[in-house]
Amino acid sequence: MRALTQLWAQRKKPNRLLLVYFFSYILVILLPVIGIAFFSYRLALFTAVDEISNSHINSLRHMVATFDDTLKRVNSLTVTIGLDGRLNSYSADHDNRYLLNEFQDVLKQAVATDRKIQSLQLFFESGQVMISSDMLIHAYQGTKAERWVEAIRATDEDHLWLPPRLIRNYDGREESIVTYISKVPVSYHDKVGYLAIHLYEERLQEQLTQMQNIAHMNTYIVTREGQFITSYKQADIDSMVTQMNMKQVAEQSGEGFYTDKTNRPHILVAYSKPLWNGWRLVSQTPLTNIYEKLSYIGYLTFGLCILLSIIGIAISYWLSRKMYDPIKQLMERTKVYMDELSINNLLHSNNELSLVSDVLRTAVGEKKQLDQHLRKQAPAMLERFGLSLLHQRLTDYTDIQEQIDLHRLEMSMRGYVVMVVEMDYAAELAQRFSSKDLNLYQYAIVNIISELMESQTHYRFVMTNVAEHQQAVIINVFDMMEADELRELAQVMQSVISDVLKISVTIGIGSVYPDIIQSHKSYQEALQVLKMKLLHGANSVLLFEMLDKEQAYYSLLQTEKQLINNLKAGNTAEILAILEKMKLEITQKQLQSESVYMAYNRVLEASVEALLEHNGHPHQLFGPDIVLYRELAKRETIDHIHQWMSSIVEKIALYIQDQDNKNNKTVEKVVAYIHEHHQTDLSIEMIATGVGFNSSYLSRMFKQHTGRTILEYLTLIRMEASKKLLMDTNINLYDISTAVGYNNVNSYIRFFKKLEGITPGEYRKKNRL
DSSP states (O other): OHHHHHHHHTSOOOOHHHHHHHHHHHHHHHHHHHHHHHHHHHHHHHHHHHHHHHHHHHHHHHHHHHHHHHHHHHHHHHHHHHTOTHHHHHHHOTTOHHHHHHHHHHHHHHHHHOTTEEEEEEEETTTTEEEESSSOOEEOOOOGGGTHHHHHHTOSOSEEEEEEEEEEOTTSOEEEEEEEEEEEOTTSSSOOEEEEEEEEHHHHHHHHHHTOOSTTOEEEEEOTTSOEEEESOGGGTTOHHHHHHHHHHHTOOSSEEEEEOSSSSOEEEEEOOOOTTSOEEEEEEEOHHHHHHTHHHHHHHHHHHHHHHHHHHHHHHHHHHHHHHHHHHHHHHHHHHHHHTTOGGGGGOOOHHHHHHHHHHHHHHHHHHHHHHHHHHHHHHHHHHHHHHHTTOOOOHHHHHHHHHHHTOOOOSSOEEEEEEEESSHHHHHHHSOHHHHHHHHHHHHHHHHHHHHHHOOOEEEEEEEETTEEEEEEEOSSOOOHHHHHHHHHHHHHHHHHHHSOOEEEEEOOOBSSGGGHHHHHHHHHHHHTTHHHHOSSOEEEGGGSOOSOOOOOOHHHHHHHHHHHHHTOHHHHHHHHHHHHHHHHHHTOOHHHHHHHHHHHHHHHHHHHHHTTOOHHHHHOTTOOHHHHHHHOOSHHHHHHHHHHHHHHHHHHHHHHHHHHHHHHHHHHHHHHHHTTSOOOHHHHHHHHTSOHHHHHHHHHHHHSSOHHHHHHHHHHHHHHHHHHHOOOOHHHHHHHTTOSOHHHHHHHHHHHHSSOHHHHHHHHHO
């Protein structure tokens, strides 16, 4: 015995880690097996119940169609009788036997055409008279059979259905009757009485029985309130379970089904959509047969569960043994890594798994350092996020939500508007300040807007730099924000920036969109409306709704002609008046910025062309480093453009005026040169060289001032000189042509005849007579 005790004490204890893995694998394997077995059985049961439920619903739909047709025929009969114009006539004259006989015939004929109708009764308030299809006319007596009158009187409805009630017929036998009552006539506001159609309940029950096509199912017709009209098995109506189910169905809308598990066996309850008159068809089916048929599936599932459990235990043991050695190696490697990373202070732990925990703790510390580095990069990352939204590079809600969570923005996905804040007179500021100073201004603007948004609103926002002098503010307004509220917020921003930084900004605001993905649309609208600063001026708040969606046009043809003519005439005052009128018309028409720049570009182009025509050049007037079209593009407002353009055109006009004065003297020099040298073989190039000008410019300028070309004037001088020689001398034509500068006598004769209409010889003869 002592030896056994010693052997037991010396036994090898199982490794604790191995046991942990073994039982873990058992749980991991067995729990899913048991869960799958359980849910497989439940799924099979649910599928069976669902199939039966759908078949019940389809059956009820067929019944609904049939009963709806029956009830609509009853209503149609009511409308037919209720529309009879003779109702008012008889109401006014109860002694009219002819009308009485006709009404009785109508009621009897209606009963004869439909076997479900027990009888029809027509009651007139005036005279308290009751006409029936099954008895003679009589006064209203308030009997049990006639109490339907009190029921319709007690309601404001024009139609009323009464639940089944026992009524004794003319032969003394009691019958269960369902009554439909309607106030008549149906097409008039004033009612003279009531029409009651009494239906046999047993006929409705027969119709229900004929359509009963599912075993073990009992079908009921109930009212909106859950009261019974009739059923397939009358014996079940008084059941407490049935009454509770009918009350529950009365609280439902539409069609559907549910399982009543309050009692054994469980009952499947299906209900239809309301019929035309509000009644509903309800079916009850015990699930006993379903449970019996599915019992073999339960036994099979249980057997498989036991088998898989045994296999799972075996696999768990094998896996735990398989996993133990790698985990042990992991522990050993962890110690090696600790030595390499110089974290030997963790070796005090006496638990192998705790070493991994300590190493992980160290890794978490390093992660925190990485997080700190990430926070430093957060502003740049946030700006990239804003740019991605504005340029529609983020279109997936999941990606957007990840970015929002990463930056902890507490922004929702709905309600966004974009403001674009632009520094005014950016070109002038760039000349006054260095790029470093301008960056400081931008940084200050961002801080001012951020502080105002956080202190004066409850909206979340993201700011990003979208251009050299523009900041975009993406505002999460949650709900639709009013334009006035946006304008007031922008004006506060402008006021604070102006007071603190002594500069002005213009703010463009897009529309409010319901979705964050659509924020790029609001951004594009803000950029578009920001172009209206050209007409509205600097330090403006521009809303997209202010933008005129219809494109206005401005015809520059007449203005361009007037400008060129006055430029050439040197009328500076008239030119400035034309530009002032042009500015006024552009402002009134509210042209788009592209059209405004296009108009002024044409004015500039026409002015430069006039300058070039007068032998001038923009570099000559404005300097070699000035590009006029680029300078025009730097002007941000219509006032600045007008002011700059006026100064440019005025300089050109003064230059042209000065050139015209110089050109007059040049023309005189050309005329004198021609008079002095017309006897020689002259050309335009020789004349231009003689007076010191470019030949093309000289030709154009001479034509503008004299109305003739240089050659035309030279020919005219030569012809005058030749005419004097023809009249005063006897020199032959060859010598005369040579004397006036022609090398060819035939050319001289041709030009003379073209100018005078006759030959030189004929001219000499004519003028010597």
